[in-house]
Amino acid sequence: MYWYYKYILVAAALIGIGLGVYKVLPQEWLKSSPSSPVEDNDSQEPAQTPTLESNQARTEKEKYTPTASSKNTNAVKTINKKTVVSSPKFSEKLKQGTELKNKGMLDSAYNILIEALEHSEPYSDDWIKAAQLISEINVYIYKNAVPSKRKQSHTVKSGQSLWDFAAENTTIRAVQISNKIPIESSVIHVNQVLTFFGGQWEIKASKSHYALQLLLDGKLFRFYNIGIGKDNRTPFGEFFISGKKREPSWKGYPFGHPENVLGTRWMRLTKISDGSNEGYGIHGTSEPESIGTASSLGCIRMRNEDVEELFNFIPDNKIKVTIED
Template sequence: MKNSAYLKKYVENHPNNKMAWYLLGKEYEQNGQEGKARYCYIQAGSVYEAFESSKIPEDLWMGYEAELLHASQRQEQRSRLIRKIGLALLLLLFLWLPSAQAPGPWATTSNKPVAGAVDSRPRDEQSTKREVGADVHAASTKQRAAAPRFTAIGYTPGGRGVLDDFGSLLAGSETKDHHQVLLAMDKKGKWLNWSHQMPVVYEVQSLGNGRTSVQSYDQAACLCTPPDPGKLKNKAVKWIARQESLAVLSSAMLHYKEKKGDWPSSLDDLTQPFPNNWLAGTNIHMKEAFEPMLRELAKREQSGGETPGDAESGSIELAFEQGDELFFTQPLEVIVDTSSHRLVVVSGPVILRSYLVGLGGDKTPEGTYRITDKVVNPNGRPDGEFGTRGMQLSDTNYAIHGTNEPESIGGDESLGCVRMGKKDVEELFDLLPVGTKVTLGKGGLPDQDLTPTKRFKLGDRPDQSNPHRTYRWLQ
């Protein structure tokens, strides 16, 4: 029972940590206290079920337990030596776990779990005994060569909270992916920040025979020198750009269906001249994805299921024939925080962009609107009072638009409209399809800038000016 006191104290301070409850139950069970063990297992819930159905060696349990023990001891002693020893027991291991993934942001595709052998030896030991693992290497050479698939998760630098993630990973169903790379989104309260510089934090590779390797790329978490993720970063940049394009395309298709009653038959339906410019243009990613996305949406509708991702609250979960998947599972929306002068583009809990904007104080209305007119040069010229882009909010005299007074950004000088800088409003114009939901209200958003160096910009643009009207919004 030398460790039970630490574990007991840990669960008192972290009652929602199911892994800690499970490890405390193991301590009680080993010491014959079955009643206490059962109580702990009940608190552990799905983590208990996942681990008990898997063949996990004892030394791996010791690794998990060591991290929890260290967390408790650190609160009491703040010892640098104990910190290094405790974390090293878990995070220097080259973990081999039954191939599995959790639902939500971890999951891409799944089958039923398969229990398998586990190798939890440290990497140094493995490198000196290559002959022992030669059969594993031979069996998995082709799988290692498979192109990685990417996803992104909320992540705290240093790996804090990683045990809960791994518990969910084991509790999920087995993935059919052979090679997956996880990128880190910063956490801001209930929000997750999407960016073009998301770091690689984990690489998960199936080795065959029921084995999976998990490599950490967070030096602060593993207390090691991780491999160079340079090649993975280059591929991640391309994945990020593609996912943004797919989010814009899927949102446009859903809003088109909501308005017209039918799905668009081609990209041309979405890229007509004003006023039918649902999209500001197209790019190669949209051209490649339109047909498989349309087939999937139509198939789901014909099967009698609910249309995925309705504009209010639904979600889109599309798996394309080539194995590509849609990361953003809800349509893009806009939220304007009038207290912080922030306009953000979101999909569910993920913030894709955050811009500083100019408002009108009490003159700016609160409520929910839809983008109706999307027009280039709303004053008939690029240097007008509304700048180069305008997006009208429902059937009102309010709009999101540019300005010829850039010094007003961040203040309350408008008559109620939302003013944006030139680069910001031009990027937003390309990101938001006609029909996008816009909510204005006070509070709830982190006060941060979140814009990429390389802005989102579509090509093959139709004529999006309105020669029949010069707009007179409440600037």
Template structure:
């Protein structure tokens, strides 16, 4: 009997030591075990890392130690939760500085100044100074565009024997009226050896219905902006249009019926007509002058874009068959 008691006591002690030792090995809070590195690698970005010794992987998470088998599921979740986050901070864009523009002008870099101002103006980057910027652009373009002075948008052509303005204009895909305008020529007469400034590149027209403006661009740079009249009851269509035809002193074919030649009191087209190519359910639209200048800045037409006669005459000289017209 005594032998049985001693045997039971021995078994009880062995079990107690086994359970107690296993518990400490598995969930020792705040205790650093000597069999694994006590300090994590300082270069390790994650808060979780693994150390392997004798095929026994131990996971450290702050001051808690547990065998990997017991955190098998939790480890994946934690690792995903501690992934490195990419820096998505957007650098602040510098606000355009007009001082740079004035520096360009002082240095004689008027093309650079105009191009920079054009981008600022068209994108309304300094809305509170739109009028000031427009005035400066117009002043620069008086020389760069509307004078015989050289510019990056033009070439200087020397008149050759046998040249006529129409032939020169066709060669450079422009209008002879524009050559006359920017070179200050009152007639089409040419002199051999005469130097002519000829604008090159593509023109584009942007119509803003909300602002009642039409902006002319050359090579995507501002040339000039004009006030306009648009269609009443939102009749002016939006979209991209192509040039169909151009006419001086146009005849008006009224949508209500009737044909009225230029100069007739019923003809409201003014001195110029720039017609759009027809689209499905959109035909008969265009840009023209007006006999009603007081309507500029309002919505009063049957859908066409009206301009003051002097403005549409200037615009007419720039427009070619490949001019793109965008109404928005």
């Protein structure tokens, strides 16, 4: 065989092999494709040029489509804060109050911050900043026996007990805390001067902002975050506290039982208009993560440490409670 016949046979063999491989390969391998993954859910839809209407529809779809991290829950999140630009006067007062607080001039800081509240929208971010500073000042004075012109003063007389003067203004526990008297002791001495926060207490709660204000003589004393009833079950209107209980039971479950939802304190709410009570109250919770949500059966929930503090401040003499939407 001539040598050039060999080259012809080799070329023919290579062409045959190439044609065989082409036939057995999947056809989609031979088509060009993008490097990014293909969206299977759009593969059957005809391509179209996006219009204003289709963009809006897609936006609405994305807005209401749950993400992987979404949870199906009755709790409606969370503390609603108003984004409102406060007046320059507010910024000035807030700065002054903060500086006075840092210098330890707590009464002066409190007075300036109360003025700041008047120049901001209630429950706005700025208002809450000032309210939290006010709360910090008052709690510090309360827990550390710090002198304050805003405190009441009582000189113990012969034969008096803590109950004789504390009951109308605050609680025995609050007087003990404010004067560093051991909780397990009620011993006081003649001519001993006791100071404490007392006066006309009042509570205002806002359902839409998940917030509770404790007022003393008409001025903000303490600001708390709260939880409320799901499905708008928390009533609104004017009430008074008609009973207080430490470590309450609930529906036959003793305090501390996993099924007891009341936490460490309970304060019953009674309508001022007709004296009726439908079982609503202010209480603690074993679910602190529910604060800032609508998830209770209608009562106002507070963190246990917060409701204990509130419980200690207010006396057992029908404190007014206003609940607003």
